[in-house]
Amino acid sequence: MTNRHQKYEVLDGLRGIAAISVMVMHFLQDLSVPVLQSAYLSVDIFFILSGFILTHSYGDKLHHALGIGQYLKMRLVRLYPMICIGLVIGAISLCAMKLDGAAAFSVGNFVSAVGENFLLLPYLGDMSVGSFIRTSAHGVPTLGNAGNFPLNPPEWSLFFEMFASLLFVAAxxxxxxxLLKAAYASLALFVVYGMMIGINEGKLTIIVNQGWRADNFVGGFFRVTYGFLIGVAIRKMLDSDGAPHAYWMSGRLIRSARxxxxxxxxxxxxxxxxxxxYPLAILVFVAPMLIFQGAKLRPGGALSARACSFVGWLSYPLYCVHYPVGRLVFTYLPNSEQHIVGAAALACGLSIAAAAVLAKCVEEPVRRYLMKRFAGAASRSAAPPVRAA
Known part of the structure; x- marks a missing residue:
């Protein structure tokens, strides 16, 4: 049996490392030999963690001391301020890219995308934006689909996080x-939909990276439902000692946070x-076991615990701001296309600094005010979030 106020520092650390891996993958995606090519699976780690964390933080309170409306206000207050910060920087970066010839869209496209994205709605129109190493005006940029959140592409997953917050009320x-039956049913739909996307693209493969653009948007609902419900189930397993044998076996393979x-x-x-x-095997077997085992492990000392807590705290703001910050760096840094790794290193450093400053000086004060103003006293009765995103 676990304590509702128990801290999961190792899961904080995992969340932070996952966010950093996504950032590095994005900034180095156009190298001739891509780095961290499977880091997009970090999003599925986030979905599982969200189910786990919400169950830990609100499971005992929801429908009892904490009403559904109050809970939804708290989730909106938790997620929306940093989403807005990322979108503001994203709008600035898109305008910079437009002026630099690294993006092609009309004023109408831009206004529509801004309005829809700030309402947490996906933009399903056509907006062409260059990738990182093509954002400098060296030759003719090659433009591609900017996804459902062209102002800040990674925020597609936060749309599905909000959907998961609604799903939690029933789950x-x-x-x-x-929960496991529902999760695996959603996984089956996810696989079928991925096969359909692959066939449509003329490939005999299952497309797993679904949800981020218009032609695979529907698959995002199956993707988040599977991961989120697995996370809820794992948290309940810790209370009942009823985990599958394979989950317990993971303890023999992974015996430390490192x-x-x-x-x-x-x-x-x-x-x-x-x-x-490969990604399907990770989703079905490995990712759930990492979360299950991570919940049981403890950091190897006070310094390790502080490091895990810090990167866990940083993970959400970093995820929200790194992409538009990277766009600005690659747009304005001279010869960025010839020095991709150096430009990426600068973008990583600036993204981490911006995330920390914006979280501490802007997002947290705004969130405290909104929590007091709209969420009220009920927010103080809920368990403190485990670096919830």
Whole structure:
């Protein structure tokens, strides 16, 4: 049986490392040999963690001391301020890219995208934006689909995080067996939809990276539902000691926080999807076991615990701001296309600094005010979030 106020520092650390891996993957995506090519699976780690964390923080309170409306206000207050910060920087970066010839869109496209994205709605129109190494005006930029959130592409997953917050209202009522059945049903739909996307693209493969643009948007609902429900079920397993045997076996393979972090990084380094079978294996077997084992592990000392807490705190703001900050760096840094690694290193450093400053000086004060103004006293009765995103 676990304590509702228990801290999960190792999961904080995993969240932070996952956010950093996504940032590095984005900034180095156009190298001739891509780095962290499978880091997009970090999003699925986030979805599982969200289910786990919400169950830990609000599971005992929802429908009892904490009303549904109050809970939803708290989730909106938790997520929306940093989303807005990322979108503001994103709008600035898009304008800079437009002036630099690295983006092609009309004023109408831009206004529509701004309005929809700030309302947490996906923009399903056509907006062409260059990738990082093509944002400098060297030759003719090659433009591509900017995704459903062209102002800040990674925020597609935060749209689905909000959907998961709604899903939690129903999910928390079910036992772990029912949750697992629903999760695997969603996984089956996810796989079928991924096969359909692959066939449509003329490939005999399962497309797993779904949800981020218009032609795979629907798959995002199956993707987040699977991961989120698995996370809820894992948290309930810790209370009942009813985890599958494979989850318990993970303890024999991963016996320390360091081993868990290394295992995650090895996952992200895998260079190919093997027709979609590799990421599916990670989603079904490895990712849930990482969360289950991470919840049982403790950092190896006070310094390690502080490091885990820090990167966990940084993970959400970093995820929200790194992409538009990177766009600005690659747009204005001279010869960025000839010095990709150096430009990426600068973008990483500036993204981390911006995330920390904006979180501490802007997002947290705004969130405290909104929590006091709109969420009220009920917010103080809920368990403190485990670096919830």
């Amino acid at each position: 928390i009522r079910f036992d772990r067996r029912s 081993a868990l972090f290394v295992a995650f990084l090895l996952i992200t380094l895998f260079p190919t999807s093997i027709k979609g079978l």
